Amino acid sequence: MSIIDGKQIAKDLRQSIKSQVDNLNRAPGLAVILVGDDPASAVYVRNKDNACKEVGFYSEKIDKPADITQEELLSEIKRLNTDDRIDGILVQLPLPNHLDTNLVIETISPEKDVDGFHSENIGKLMQNKPYLRPCTPKGVMTMLATIGVDIVGKDCVVVGASNIVGRPMAMELLNAGATVTICHSRTQDLPGKLKLADIVVVAVGIPQMIKGEWIKDGAIVIDVGINRLDSGKLVGDVDFESTKDIASWITPVPGGVGPMTIATLLENTLSSCKEKI
Ligand code: GUN
Numbered sequence: 256m257s258i259i260d261g262k263q264i265a266k267d268l269r270q271s272i273k274s275q276v277d278n279l280n281r282a283p284g285l286a287v288i289l290v291g292d293d294p295a296s297a298v299y300v301r302n303k304d305n306a307c308k309e310v311g312f313y314s315e316k317i318d319k320p321a322d323i324t325q326e327e328l329l330s331e332i333k334r335l336n337t338d339d340r341i342d343g344i345l346v347q348l349p350l351p352n353h354l355d356t357n358l359v360i361e362t363i364s365p366e367k368d369v370d371g372f373h374s375e376n377i378g379k380l381m382q383n384k385p386y387l388r389p390c391t392p393k394g395v396m397t398m399l400a401t402i403g404v405d406i407v408g409k410d411c412v413v414v415g416a417s418n419i420v421g422r423p424m425a426m427e428l429l430n431a432g433a434t435v436t437i438c439h440s441r442t443q444d445l446p447g448k449l450k451l452a453d454i455v456v457v458a459v460g461i462p463q464m465i466k467g468e469w470i471k472d473g474a475i476v477i478d479v480g481i482n483r484l485d486s487g488k489l490v491g492d493v494d495f496e497s498t499k500d501i502a503s504w505i506t507p508v509p510g511g512v513g514p515m516t517i518a519t520l521l522e523n524t525l526s527s528c529k530e531k532i
Contacts, residue, residue, distance in 0.1 A: 256499045257402075259477075259506045264401050265394075265514035272521050273310040283528035284313035285343040285369065285520070286335050290328065290354070291321030296347045303345070306517045312524065313340055321351050328354060329362050336364040342531065343369030343524035348419070366530065369523040372418065380423060383430045387523050392424040394515030395456060395477050396431065402504055404454070404475060407432035412449055414438045414465065414492075415458035420479055424456050445469070457492040467497030476502040479512045 276282060285307050289300045300316060307314035315335075319328065328346075335344045344367045350356050360368075365375040371389035379386045399406060411428045415421035416439040425435045433454070438445055440459075446469040449455060457465050458479035470476060480492030491508030499505055506512055 256502055257504050259398050259402055259504050259511060261394075261398060261506055261511040261513065261515045264398055265518035268397065268515075268518040269306065269310050269521060272518075272525050275525060276311040279528065279532065281340075281528075281532065282311055282313045283342050283524045284315070284338075284340040285345065285524045286315040286317060286338075286341050288317045288319060288328075288331065288344070288346045290319045290323055290347070291351055293349075296349075300347050303517055303520060306521055307524075310521055312521065315341070323354075325354055325358070328359060332359065332362045336362075336367060341367065342528040343367055343520075345370050345520065367527060369520055369527055371423070371523070377418075377423065380426050380430070385430070387527065388427070389419065389423040390519040390523065391420050391458075391479060391512060391516045392427045393523075394519040395424060395479070395512060396427050397519065398477065398506070398512070398515060399454070399475070402475075404504075406454070409433045409453040410451055411435045411454040411456070412438055412452035413456045413458075414445070414449075415460075415479075417458065420458035424458065424479075428454070428456075459492050461492055462490050463492070463494040465493040465498070467494060467499075467501045470498055470501045472501055473503040474501070476505045477512065478506050478508055481508060481513060 287300050287303050304314050304316045335341050344363050346359055360372045365373045368376050368387050371387045376387045411433040413421050413425045416437050425437045428435045438448055449469040450471055452474055454475045456477040462482035476493055476498055478491035478493040482490050489509050
């Protein structure tokens with residue numbers, strides 16, 4: 256078994272981004288909006304802001320109260336849509352229930368939608384004419400490219416059908432030439448389906464749900480989950496101990512997909528900036 260070192264791959268990617276920024280005549284700009292004070296979201300937003308500083312981006316961290324009105328949030332996004340210093344706008348999800356998440360995403364200019372969540376960007380990904388691509392699935396594709404796997408014709412199983420990870424992940428793998436099965440909470444015989452897969456990507460948010468005995472010998476296992484156990488330990492959606500000696504490659508948690516998501520956000524912001532200058 257080999258570990259896919261997401262931390263190192265992300266570090267190399269940030270280094271490459273930094274050297275490209277040094278050759279631009281202005282810094283790429285990212286605005287990150289955090290609504291409310293969910294502690295996990297606050298950590299993610301702080302990490303994104305710090306990553307921007309590391310690679311020489313201009314960054315705006317915008318904190319809004321949990322009771323912000325829909326109109327106020329949309330007008331903040333519209334202001335950023337027309338701000339020439341800003342190449343990327345990210346609204347941290349989930350949003351408080353009184354806000355319409357879909358309307359918020361659709362208000363972000365597709366050219367600045369560095370999360371790749373706008374229907375126009377998702378539509379382009381589905382047509383295999385991608386523009387800005389969702390960060391986590393794109394980061395997983397970078398990891399697969401880095402270990403040198405040939406995806407064409409491979410049997411892939413994606414577990415989880417969310418808009419943020421599962422669905423765009425399946426589309427990325429399809430675009431790369433794989434045969435893709437999307438499994439979810441109502442899938443019958445998940446172990447039987449996993450047993451046929453050359454590449455497994457899991458994003459369900461259930462700690463250690465996927466067992467090693469369900470995995471085909473030599474499969475590549477990508478774990479997108481980050482869950483904190485009552486003991487305080489961080490674990491993925493895959494039971495690492497039972498899977499590590501069956502998989503040929505596996506991502507650890509932490510230090511796997513997580514760092515790739517943020518590095519890919521920087522990559523998207525850089526390409527959005529390059530489109531404009
Ligand atoms: N919440 C969890 N993951 C993400 C992400 O990739 N982007 C945003 N905006 N919010 C998230």
